[in-house]
Amino acid sequence: MTLFFRRLVRRPLTLFGLVLVGLHLLVALVAPWITPYDPLKLLDAPLEPPTEAYWLGTDELGRDFFSRLLLGGQISIIAAACAGLIAAIGGGLLGLASAYHRGLFDDVVSRLVEMKLSIPSILLVSLFVTGFGQSLAVLVLTMGLIYMMGVIRTSRAMGLVILEQGYVKAAQLRGESSFAIILREMLPNILDLLTVEFALRTSSALLLVSALSFLGLGVSPPTPDWGLMIQSGLQSIRSEPWLVLAPSLCISSLVIGINFATEGVAGLLGLEAARGATGK
Amino acid sequence: MSTINRRDLLKAGAGAALLSALDAAFLGDAIAQEQPKRGGTLSYAQLSANRRSAGPNNSRHPYFIVDANTKQIWSTPTWVNPELGLELEIATKLEPADGSLKVWDMTLREGVMFHDMTEMTAADAVASFNYHRQNAPFARQITKVEQIGKYAVRFTLEAGNAEFGYVLAEYNSPIMKAAPLETIGLDGIGTGAFKIVQSDPNRLMILERFESYWRKGLPHLDRIEIHNREGQQESALNGLRSGQFDAVMNIDGRAALQFQNDPNFEIETARGGYSFVIQLPKHPGSPFLDKRVRQAFAYAIDREAIVRVAYSGRFGWIGNDSHLMVTDAAFVPRAGGRDVAKAKQLLAEAGHPNGINLGTLYWSPQLPEAGRYFQVLQQSVKDAGITLTIEERPNDGYIQFRTGDNDLSKGNFHKFAMTAVGSRNPGISLFRMRAAFVESGHWRGPEHDKYLALYNQAMVTPDAAKRKAIYAEMQAILHEEVPAILPAGGNTLMVKRKHMRNMPYHPQIWSIRYEEIWRA
Numbered sequence: 001m002t003l004f005f006r007r008l009v010r011r012p013l014t015l016f017g018l019v020l021v022g023l024h025l026l027v028a029l030v031a032p033w034i035t036p037y038d039p040l041k042l043l044d045a046p047l048e049p050p051t052e053a054y055w056l057g058t059d060e061l062g063r064d065f066f067s068r069l070l071l072g073g074q075i076s077i078i079a080a081a082c083a084g085l086i087a088a089i090g091g092g093l094l095g096l097a098s099a100y101h102r103g104l105f106d107d108v109v110s111r112l113v114e115m116k117l118s119i120p121s122i123l124l125v126s127l128f129v130t131g132f133g134q135s136l137a138v139l140v141l142t143m144g145l146i147y148m149m150g151v152i153r154t155s156r157a158m159g160l161v162i163l164e165q166g167y168v169k170a171a172q173l174r175g176e177s178s179f180a181i182i183l184r185e186m187l188p189n190i191l192d193l194l195t196v197e198f199a200l201r202t203s204s205a206l207l208l209v210s211a212l213s214f215l216g217l218g219v220s221p222p223t224p225d226w227g228l229m230i231q232s233g234l235q236s237i238r239s240e241p242w243l244v245l246a247p248s249l250c251i252s253s254l255v256i257g258i259n260f261a262t263e264g265v266a267g268l269l270g271l272e273a274a275r276g277a278t279g280k
Numbered sequence: 281m282s283t284i285n286r287r288d289l290l291k292a293g294a295g296a297a298l299l300s301a302l303d304a305a306f307l308g309d310a311i312a313q314e315q316p317k318r319g320g321t322l323s324y325a326q327l328s329a330n331r332r333s334a335g336p337n338n339s340r341h342p343y344f345i346v347d348a349n350t351k352q353i354w355s356t357p358t359w360v361n362p363e364l365g366l367e368l369e370i371a372t373k374l375e376p377a378d379g380s381l382k383v384w385d386m387t388l389r390e391g392v393m394f395h396d397m398t399e400m401t402a403a404d405a406v407a408s409f410n411y412h413r414q415n416a417p418f419a420r421q422i423t424k425v426e427q428i429g430k431y432a433v434r435f436t437l438e439a440g441n442a443e444f445g446y447v448l449a450e451y452n453s454p455i456m457k458a459a460p461l462e463t464i465g466l467d468g469i470g471t472g473a474f475k476i477v478q479s480d481p482n483r484l485m486i487l488e489r490f491e492s493y494w495r496k497g498l499p500h501l502d503r504i505e506i507h508n509r510e511g512q513q514e515s516a517l518n519g520l521r522s523g524q525f526d527a528v529m530n531i532d533g534r535a536a537l538q539f540q541n542d543p544n545f546e547i548e549t550a551r552g553g554y555s556f557v558i559q560l561p562k563h564p565g566s567p568f569l570d571k572r573v574r575q576a577f578a579y580a581i582d583r584e585a586i587v588r589v590a591y592s593g594r595f596g597w598i599g600n601d602s603h604l605m606v607t608d609a610a611f612v613p614r615a616g617g618r619d620v621a622k623a624k625q626l627l628a629e630a631g632h633p634n635g636i637n638l639g640t641l642y643w644s645p646q647l648p649e650a651g652r653y654f655q656v657l658q659q660s661v662k663d664a665g666i667t668l669t670i671e672e673r674p675n676d677g678y679i680q681f682r683t684g685d686n687d688l689s690k691g692n693f694h695k696f697a698m699t700a701v702g703s704r705n706p707g708i709s710l711f712r713m714r715a716a717f718v719e720s721g722h723w724r725g726p727e728h729d730k731y732l733a734l735y736n737q738a739m740v741t742p743d744a745a746k747r748k749a750i751y752a753e754m755q756a757i758l759h760e761e762v763p764a765i766l767p768a769g770g771n772t773l774m775v776k777r778k779h780m781r782n783m784p785y786h787p788q789i790w791s792i793r794y795e796e797i798w799r800a
Contacts, residue, residue: 239538
């Protein structure tokens, strides 16, 4: 562990990424207690410039923009992390099962994955959200399902390698069930890969949630959300550019942070090859 | 505090008079000397679409193109001017045949040509209105339409209608070339100032001048290109800035303000426009069955805040929970204004002393300000203990989503949802609150029956002043009963480049006279 941290210190970008992610998580966690105003309350005239009372001015409805900015990442981070988790766990298990069973099961799963990968994610999520309603649960499940496909591919590839290992053969000879072998022998050996996958999928999901909110298909107003804030600030971009710039900066800093951190951690875990495969 | 005395007032008056005289003498002359030029193209973006799904067969039918463009291609018997007054258009005469106001005789203008150079006659009007009375909501009152001369038509209505002339000015009342009901209108041939060159529904429409248009010397323009940018206001405005478009129609007031100091652009505002109806479903189990809940909701909404925030305080008006526009002479404001205490008291009387959750109010971005509008509404009713969730739905398929199949026997009912409605005369506007219409939330009961009886009385009252008095009584019933809520409305706005002349905006966007626009 000490060696791990010593190597981490030698990677400033990774450290920078971890600090960024840490800061964002901390703010999202404590935001309800540190916001100066109720983020939903109409306090003053719309589009007031930054003042001592309102550090970033008021938004298009007269709400404190700084308070909304602090809370704006909460929903997106939760939704993206849940989707990333569903994708990593579900995709990991399915990929391993596919590698273990091969045959028809493998064929069906692989073709489904290929089919999905040929359709743009944003289109699929839009269809699901329009069809099943604009709720956070639908959004999270759909994103989880979509990002699962990429994870299936990488975990299947790793599964095929692990399958040839002696301890898997031994478990088979002991007569253990396929479920037990996948869960006890194979899954622990791809946990580092799944951790990287989780981080990468979370960062993609974060961008997707923001894009959907921007398009009016993600988080519903008046919930403070960065994507929504960019969308509503767009009308005033010439006169009050900070209404677009500040939430954009928040999204990009978080995504950059996650990517730097993931890149570094994957490198430290010796997963560059896997990172290369998942990054596509 | 400063005070104004009589001397100051007289001085100010004299100054204003001098200025206005100078204005008339110099500026007025300058405008008068500027003769309309012939030729050129008007390219504009519009932010509204047609909710009907067009296909290759019907993309040129007047019912499937965007309503705002219908009258560029087709003419209607009458026209509504920007003050919402009625004028004759290709009809030269329209009058009731008797005192019942049930039978109306119309004489058409002679020598009006269709785009295929055949003359329009009464046969075309009869064929067109036989189609409209089956397909257009306002024309359903026509029970019979018959030809009584080469240019003369007789309409028989199911009941008297003193304001029938307005029905003939609707965008769904164009005169099409006579054809069987199955094919009428599909050829896209009208008698309007422009003819269709290309129609890609809800995307692009290209029109060219019709040389034999019945208004001699018009149109001034050679060509009109209409680009649809529904829900993409920023894209439309970028097109305007870059010179791709000469104008953007139905722009949001907030966005329009960006152009107010730019010397290349002008903001045109109509005296009226749209308002949002919130339909309150009254099916069994709905909280809106209780009149006190509806009243509390109406009292709790901060309508001034909606106008201030959603319409920048300049481009909107406070609604009175009827479909009438504030500039309509018959409009009667709601008495009392916002009253949170009264709203709380009404809720307590209705058995909700700790407030009430009204569920989800659905909205769609039919107009750019809708998002701001409903967020202010949601926030303002919180003060009275009313909680509601707002959920945005896409424009596509919104009508079906909002209205459902409206069959209570199957357990289906329309949603607690909004829709945008345009400006119309009182006869049409107030009829929208009848029980049979979804926007009233299927309001029923003795007060509704009284409302409808008053409406029927107004419709057979030829005297406009007497009708206005009846309309006031009807609005009083709406204020008390609150079958639906219309909190506020906005004026229609357009931003255009200054080289487009004589392009004033209209509260009914389908009644703009494009033939009179010219390019400097």
